[in-house]
Amino acid sequence: MAVGPGTLPEFFPVAGVKLGIASAGIKKPGRKDVVVFELVPGSRVAGIFTRNQFCAAPVTLSRQHLAKKSPRYLLINTGNANAGTGERGMTDAIACCEALAEKAGVSPEEVLPFSTGVIGEPLPVGKIVGALAGALASTSEQDWVEAAKGIMTTDTRPKGASRQVDLDGDMVTISGISKGAGMIRPNMATMLGFIATDARIEPGLLQTLASELGETSFNRITIDGDTSTNDSCMLMASGQYRGPEITADSPALPKLRAALEEVYLELAHAIVRDGEGATKFVTIEVSGAATQQEALDVAYTVAHSPLVKTALFASDPNWGRILAAVGRAGVPELDLNALEIFLGDVCLVRDGGRADDYSEARGQAVMDQEEITIAIDLKRGEIKETVWTCDFSHDYVTINAEYRT
Amino acid sequence: MAVGPGTLPEFFPVAGVKLGIASAGIKKPGRKDVVVFELVPGSRVAGIFTRNQFCAAPVTLSRQHLAKKSPRYLLINTGNANAGTGERGMTDAIACCEALAEKAGVSPEEVLPFSTGVIGEPLPVGKIVGALAGALASTSEQDWVEAAKGIMTTDTRPKGASRQVDLDGDMVTISGISKGAGMIRPNMATMLGFIATDARIEPGLLQTLASELGETSFNRITIDGDTSTNDSCMLMASGQYRGPEITADSPALPKLRAALEEVYLELAHAIVRDGEGATKFVTIEVSGAATQQEALDVAYTVAHSPLVKTALFASDPNWGRILAAVGRAGVPELDLNALEIFLGDVCLVRDGGRADDYSEARGQAVMDQEEITIAIDLKRGEIKETVWTCDFSHDYVTINAEYRT
Structure with a gap:
């Protein structure tokens, strides 16, 4: 069951943000279960993460990497949450980041890992690493629909939102995808949200926007009151938009913020509409x-x-x-x-x-x-x-x- | 559904505590829906009540009466909770207490009212008052089983517990009944517990026991996390037992407390076992x-x-x-x-x-x-x-x- 039509919007490509999708066969052979975001150099990323103390290894590692470097890649797998996996979970998450970094020619700290799926089972690192070359080879700015499908677990429908808004005479673009059908599914866990814009946003402001908009959207939805071990919501700004950098004082900020808020709310509401068994x-x-x-x-x-x-x-x-x-x-x-x-x-x-x-x-x-x-x-x-x-x-x-x- | 056999125990009568049951036809004609506890003069009563701020009128009134006088009567009706009824709810609860007091020759403050059933509908005072003469005429120390059935709403089984314990060479008796199948049923609400003993217990200690034993039994069960507007659990001590008054220093207190605790736990657990839809x-x-x-x-x-x-x-x-x-x-x-x-x-x-x-x-x-x-x-x-x-x-x-x- 799900509420409303649930059709995907038309996605506007975001300049500087490419998407690659591949099949690692983590849970089902042939299922596209690995998604890679590739960000142009100079991009900035901010995010919010689960408040559950049993947070998964990829959440811990993403937090660490985010504090050290500006990410160039986001690596997402479904089918396995890499949560409740003790020290091995961290080793496995690091191994995936290292493999992607080596293939892409960046440092491991420039890769943020995200996992969703079964809790308590070792991450199939070999399968994921094996799929990375294909994912990297396939990256394009067009593949938002495939990416929205690629991060699904037991969602009954892919979730996305996209906006273009006139800022200082030029169109700025915002596109995003999300997944989740219960606040937690310890065997097929997690709310995930990925929102990208081509605006250039001052780093402190980017984190403020990621925190504030996440707080009043993803952090205000609840299916059953349970909080996942893997929840993450990332805001990426590629800076490819031709206008000036957006700061806290920019006259354009209110307009950009409003468009971002619409995307955040639409993605968050899509999770509730697809809530487990939801009819209202x-x-x-x-x-x-x-x-x-x-x-x-x-x-x-x-x-x-x-x-x-x-x-x-x-x-x-x-x-x-x-x-x-x-x-x-x-x-x-x-x-x-x-x-x-x-x-x-x-x-x-x-x-x-x-x-x-x-x-x-x-x-x-x-x-x-x-x-x-x-x-x-x-x-x-x-x-x-x-x-x-x-x-x-x-x-x-x-x-x-x-x-x- | 319910867990375990759920058979009622043999009830030991409690000297000085009589029970009267009558049919007021509040929700169904012929249903025994009014129960009266009649306590011998000199009895002492302590209790705990719901922490829900929308507490029902009878809860407010019972608290007031308990602060003024030692109760001689407890008046319980099912079929209507007299909750969410505004000022009229208080007027109606007072009217029921006054009618019982007049018939029994006591003051209205010596009557504690308890209601359970539909929220937000006016209490049918006329029906309840009409049943009081019959209830008073039928009081006996034997009718615990009928009383356990009389306070049921959507419970699938009556709930009771009874103990006799040798205190200073004499047997002290404890008997109790309870009801409830969800923590709240706003249309057929309430957890209720009534425990009586013939022991004479110092009033301060009685309230301590009522609070502490209620806290670790009735206040530690949960069906769905919802708290009723009408929850009440009363501990009555008739003082008819021949031994000395029990105080905080009595050597007999640990034994009495242990027996009371068993009765509290058994009654509280019976509510969980009869939880809505419970299979575990x-x-x-x-x-x-x-x-x-x-x-x-x-x-x-x-x-x-x-x-x-x-x-x-x-x-x-x-x-x-x-x-x-x-x-x-x-x-x-x-x-x-x-x-x-x-x-x-x-x-x-x-x-x-x-x-x-x-x-x-x-x-x-x-x-x-x-x-x-x-x-x-x-x-x-x-x-x-x-x-x-x-x-x-x-x-x-x-x-x-x-x-x-």
Whole structure:
């Protein structure tokens, strides 16, 4: 199951960013399971990584390499996460980077590795290394669709987003791909996002954009509250765009940032729409909070409540479950008589109980839709936060209970 | 579904504690849905209540009454939770207490009200008041089985526990009943526990026992992480036992405490065994923690992980999901190479990865059992905490998605 049409957009090629795809036969013979990003010299890369303490070896190594050099290559494999593999995991990840570096004539620190797939099994280094020559030989600026397919694991559809925006009279390009269908799949793990632009962006600003845009998109989606060991989201800037370098003071920054944000959100939302067993795309907006933390606490408590999620699956306007989730979110001295809860444009809760003008028919009309917004106004401050999630269906249980059988 | 045989024990009557049951026809005509506990004068009562800020009117009122007087009556109705009912909820709860007080010749503050059932609908005060005369007329010390059935909502089985223990040469009695099948069911809500003993217990100690025993039993079980608006667990001491008053210094206290603890645990575990859709009874032990908070954070993160719970349903020894849940529990500076994870007596994780002597066959043998222990040793301190939960099955989704249809 998945929500919405899920067709890939037309990808605009990003000057200075080439993609190579190859088949290493990691899990299935013939499956294209290795993707290489090749970045023109002078490119800059920033990113964010999983906060799970059991982070996989490639995450640790990517962090180290990123701190040392400007990357020239990103090497992604599916079929094996190289997580829970102890010291051998690091040795294997390094071996892959060294092999690619040697073939490409760069240093190993200029390669960032990413892995997704089975946890706890040794990375098949030989297979991956064997596929590198083919991947490098095939690189082109055109292969975004193949790359989007190449990083899939149990995703039911490839995910991509692309924009061109007029900046100082020239068109700047942003293209990106992502993967993930549960926040975690320890046997077929990981959310990954790769976004590239030909803009030249000052390195500090690039990391700020990668952090801020990742925070309000990929870090605001949740399928089941579980966090992968391998999550990574990288922002690449090739600098091939002819305009001036973008800095924090550039007049063009707001326009570029807005276009980047659209791409980040579209890629992040695509993961929720393809959530395991998802039949609904749900936006949870918490406003009127005194702090960001309490806004997020309320939003995630509602988003993770199995009772709210099963009610969404049933298209059941079960407002008591939303109210109870808000009540247990741990917000100190919450004024229960002040807050308001809306389902779409229908007020569910007001004055500490069901809104006077609420009717089951009005709630049902909203719940019957495929895209639903739950809006909670805490009426105690000015902070607003939004998270996105999906419902909890029989298919979620089927997918996750029968995953290894 | 439910785990284990689930037969009620033989109940020992508790001197000074009478039970009355009647039918008010709140949700179904003829259903026995009102239960009254009648306590002999001089009885003492202590309890713990839900931490959900949207607590129901009867919870607020019970707290107020308990602070003013020693209760003589507990009045419990099923079929309506009187939660999310605003100011009218309080008026209705007070009206029920006043009606019972008048009929019994006590003050309204000597009555504690408890409600469970649909959220957000007005309490049918007339129906409840109409059933009180019958309930009072039928009180006896024998009716524990009927009372256990009378407080059920969607429970598939009544829940009870009973002990007699030799204290200073005389037998002291403890009997209790509980209800609940999800931590919350906003339309048929609530965990309730009522435990009575004929021991005379010093009031401060009684509250300490109610708090401590409730904390390590009812407050350590979780079906789905949702917290009801109506949860309450009351400890009643009639004082009819002939021995001396039990104080914090009594030599008899450890023996009494141990027997009370057995009853608390048995009643709490019975709720997990009857968890919505449960096919497994799961004990999660976290040891070697530096603080109680981090032990509980790890235990609940594992207990609430939908991926761990669906793997348990599938009898799948999917250790990567447990490891990933531990890794996202937020324990600062956790040494991933030191910790150990056991499934029953089989070591899953050691030295940062799958244990060398682990085999799928050994893990499967544990997973195939109906009662499973997951033990996590953080190897950083001396603190140990245990929580109990169940698996996450298709029936959970069915029960909660189709609840109102």
